[in-house]
Amino acid sequence: MTASTDATPRIAIPPAIASFVGRKSALLGATVVFVAFYTVYAVIGTGALTPFGVLSFTNSGASIALAAAGEAIVIMAGGFDLSVGAIVALVNVIVATRMHDNASSMVLVSLLAIAVGVGAGAINGIVVTLTRLPSVVVTLATSFVWSGVALLVLSSPGGSVPQPFADALTGSEFGNLPNAVLVLAALVGMWLMVSRTPLRTHILALGGDPQSAQASGLRTARVQISAFALAGLCYALAALFLSALTVSGTPDLGPDFTLDAFAAVVVGGTQFGGGRGSPVSGLIGAYVLYASYGILFASGASTFMNYIFTGAILVLAVIIQNPRNLVLGRHGEPVSGAGG
């Protein structure tokens, strides 16, 4: 800080805070946008500030938020996962067809759900690692496999989820605090624990520059598979929450869910290309998205407007994060078909 050497007195910002703001600027920016959007939603909508309003808002965005956290991890590792919706649908139908109304079944099926999510994610990662194909192509193909398996488990929307399980995730045990907040906090806690291990750094190194990462002795295959498996864990949590919210199974969840998760990551401030970002951006981005859906709904717009809005906000978020990229791109390189 140059405040001490400067002749004119100015308010000194403690270096710790300045550094925190600098490192987390994308997340803080997204949070500010969320607060602004939610304020607008509260003003033009009704009941957004009542305990029930907060509860239903938190619940409606939670499964996209959890899935977006997973997608963010894959993007940080330099990949791209189009199979989010399919994996969430697969885990969702398993829960809706296998879970019975007793404690042991709920625990066992939840564990099974998490195992399926992690397994599906890990298979994505293994295929990407073995084939060296772009992860867009691999996950597009595996998304067909997962949604096919989902249709085998449950051929049309239906099934049921026990009410106690639904209440446990979507209720509010502690006063007005929605349980969903605890689930999201648990995910953040889990990520903080991962951040204490070298895995986070390894994922960012792989995403930043795979060749350098390999050259410095990083076991890139292992890191790649771990990133996809961690993402799968997030998808499984998203699916558990979705099951609790809808109390049924939807085998053809598919592309719309993937798009929302994807938009949430971008809106939350994790940029493409890998080497940067945080799963927390997915959480915040999802709620920015849902606050804006709330505004659209409260202003009486057709639900079809949500589609147009999601597309527009996706494009705008990428532009705002990289204003220097306009026309010339960051490095002034001539454009290729891939853009950027």
Place this chain on the structure above:
Amino acid sequence: MSIFAPPWSRQAAVDESTDRRWQPSRETAVGIGVLLVAIVIFLVQVNVRAVAFGGLALSVSVYALIVATAAFGEGLVMLAGGFDLSIPWTMTMSALILTRFADGSNTRAMWAIPVVLGIGAMIGIVNGLGVVILRLPAIVMTLAMNVVVEGLVLLYTKGSARGISPHFLVSAMNNNVGSTGIPSPLMILVVLTVLGTLLQSATTFGRRVAAVGTSPRTAFLSGVNNARVVTAVYGVAGLCSALAGVLLVGYSGQSTLNVGDAYLLPAIAAVVLGGAAVSGGRGAFIGTVAGAVFIGTVDSLLAGMSVAPAWRTVIFGCVILFSAVVLQPGTLSWARRLAPVGRAETTRLRSHT
């Protein structure tokens, strides 16, 4: 160019183009191989399972024609190093609007078809401008475009599919040419293959596209207007998606919502099966057509064996993944193994950062 460059990549391309004698490129060879496998699967079905030759030929060629039409645009975009995810709703848009405007009339179709093709081309050009001017990653731009078109079409149609296809399209897509026994979609596919191959491999435009996909900087320094080429490529892709939608309603006689969703993966798969490099710069349309015919025969085989739709989806995904692994230049080979994980990613995504 890294030291990991495999022999079939850019240097090989240069050698090939300086050699005046014609020799089939790797992609053409892959295409012919895939086509032969497809024909074997087809003949096995006809002879072993005693399926009527004519009916099977018609259903396979209709599917292959629709996929190959969309895949021509996708293949051109991938040749330029990009990716187009806006196929589903561009197709659905063209299908919904065509049946709504034409509603069975051939005369109204005379202006309705150009209108939907024009809208498709506009969608593509906007994609291209987003990539060129806003410098958005192609995946983001086309994914966003897909959902925006979805919203606009649903707003316009109020979420309902209406009308029927013009009659001449229905008869063109469901009959044989005269009394020859050759399905007319097969004839259209042959014409499309010739035109597509000429545009992609024998025109300056096609070569510029491949140049931009191989190395944007080298192409630019050699005098290619990258921005114009990329915009045109996406425009052609949008036009192709809309044309695929027109052919689709010709076959089915009507339109339904989400009708295009089923065609994104087959279109990309056809390009990859045809031996094109996913990272751009290499590809031949004949390979893409072979990929589309292959997908069509596998699909008819699974349908004919009365495999449940869910299993068909699973098998379809696996077949495509397996074929992509076998046919992609250099996957699983030793030279490629020396390269670190994520190399294919970086060529595509690094430029976005």
